[in-house]
Amino acid sequence: MATKSGGRFTGQLGFVLAAAGSAVGLGNIWRFPYLAAKDGGGLFLVIYLFLLVTFGFTMLAAELSIGRKTRQSPVKAYAIVRPGWGFLGVLTFLVPAIIMTYYSVIGGWILKYITVYLSGAGQAAADSKFFGAFITADSAPLIFNLIFLGLTALIVYKGVEKGIEKSSVFIMPVLLLVVVGISLFSLTLSHTDAGGVTRTGLQGLKVYLIPNLQGLTFSSFLQILLDAMMQLFFSMSIAMGIMITYGSYVRGQVNMNHSIAQIGLFDTGVSVLAGLMIIPAIFVYAGMEGMASGPGLMFVSLPKVFNAMGSIGVFIGLIFFLMAAFAALTSCVSVLETLTATCMEILGSSRKKTTLILTALYAVASTVICMGYNRFYVELPLPNGSKAQLLDLMDYISTGVLMPLVALLSAVLIGWLVKPRWVIEEMERNGERFGQKKIFAFMIRYLCPPIMVVLFVKATGLL
Structure with a gap:
């Protein structure tokens, strides 16, 4: 049975690299390191890895199985799984629909930094005011956003095999090599500050890997758990409909058990290595104070680190932001592909026409988000007590509310309704052995629901 979006992955390698490309993105390169730095280093790492092999594995298996078994996009897939549950497909569709409004904006920021390092002006990016001046400018962020959106649309326009699979097979191995290379380089760093204190990359490695339990309370532990779970959602493309869409493109002979393990290994490996290449470098040149820079870690703190490295810092900075652009592009492609596949299925339109219409709509929407830092600047109170600009609001609604x-x-x-056997049968297609089926059944029934309730309540400020 062919998918209505008109494409299939040619085999297991193409599927794994495309799905890993969706999973590996800004969540790994940008979000994971700053959360690890904020949440006690090794403590966050341990919690994240535990959630990955339990909850992440469970949800990934469920979503890919739903996609391959129904051969439909998320909106229609859930209605096939259980009549009357089509509303869940609509909720799932809303997640990438909202994420797409701001993902290309952040991708545009990365492109800006690439041009800065290409021109040899890395010192300018090290100025604390550079990032703020750029995102509040009238035209520059809009132009870079539209360029990044255009690159994303071009890949989706070309289709599953010629666009998504072909680009992923090239981008993902290159991305992995760059991440490994910079990670090893970070461990060799050493710097003596004005006070005569010398810090090394290996000391930064200890900060990253050894759990910091100082000042840990139940409330702070719950926040770390929430951060790790939200990171898992964002990083693994769970609860976005993306893996259901990609699952619908998977051929029947592909071994899903092996594929899920490979996707998880690839995604986690890049996340851990991203922390390894960023946190030791930040520690060496900025100490523990630099570790507390939060979301600004990538766009404010890292350029200062590259500048402190001297002449080689310009080259390292360029390579880093090129790698970040590759990661952001593969993820943004998966988001737009999910929206495209769903709209094609519902409206009966062609891929090319659908892609062009969606690109035009998101060119307008992302422009509004861009202007949320200047002409449309607002500070909106959120239920959890924080304040948000337009981009933060979209991120909160999608990852903090809808995903859980x-x-x-x-x-x-x-x-509880169709029972775990529904997924297990798909995982055991072609006589494959699903060795984790007992763990899967236990997780999906007894652990996932209560964990999601707690996290949803925590994220919405009710706890």
Whole structure:
């Protein structure tokens, strides 16, 4: 049965690299390191890895199985799994629809930094005011956003095999090599500050890997758990409909058990290595104070680190932001592909026409988000007590509210209504052995729902 989006992955390698490309993105390169730095280094790492091999594996298996078994996009897939549950497909569709409004904006920021380092002006990027001046400018962020959106649209326009699979097979191995290279380089760094204190990359490695339990309370532990789970959602493309869409492109003979393990290994490896290449470098040149820079770690703190490296810093900075651009592009492609596949299925339109229409709509939407830092600047109070600009608001709604809700309802649907056997049968297609089926059944029924309830309540400020 062919997918209505009109394409299939040619085999297991193409599928794994495309799915890993969706999973490996800004969540790995940007979000994971700053959360690890904020949440006690090794403590965050341990919690994240535990959630990955339990919850992440469970939800990834469920979503890919739903996609391959129904051969439909998320909106229609859930209605096939269980009549009357089409609303869950609509909720799932809203997640990438909202994320797409701002993902290309951040991608545009990365492109700007690439041009800065290409021109040899890395010292300018090290100025603390550089990033703020750029995102509040009238035209520059809009132009870079549209360029990044255009690159994303071009890949989706070309289709599954010629666009998504072909680009992923090239980008992902290059990305992995760059991440490994910079990670090893970070461990060799050493710097003596004005006070005569020498810090090394290996000392930064200890900060990253050894759990910091100082001042840990139940509330702070719950926040770290929430951060790790939100990171897992964002990083693994869970509860976005993306893996259901990609699953619908997977051929029947592909071994799903092996594929899921490979996707998880690739995604986690890049996340851990991203922390390894960023946190030791930040520690060496900025100490523990630099570790507390939060979301600004990538765009404010790292350029200062590259500048402190001297002449080689310009080259390292360029390579880093090129790598970040590759990661952002593969993820943004997966988001737009999910939206495109769903709209093609519902409207019966062609891929090219659908891609062009969606690109035009998101050119307008992302422009509004860009202007949220200047002409449309607002500070909106969120239920969790924080304040948000337009981009922060979109991120909060998609990752903080909708993703936990979608994951909760999906776990209830698979675990209690259609029963875990529905997924297990798909995982054991062609006589494959699903060795983790007992763990899967236990997780999807008894652990995933209560965890999602707690995280949803915490994220919405009710706890």
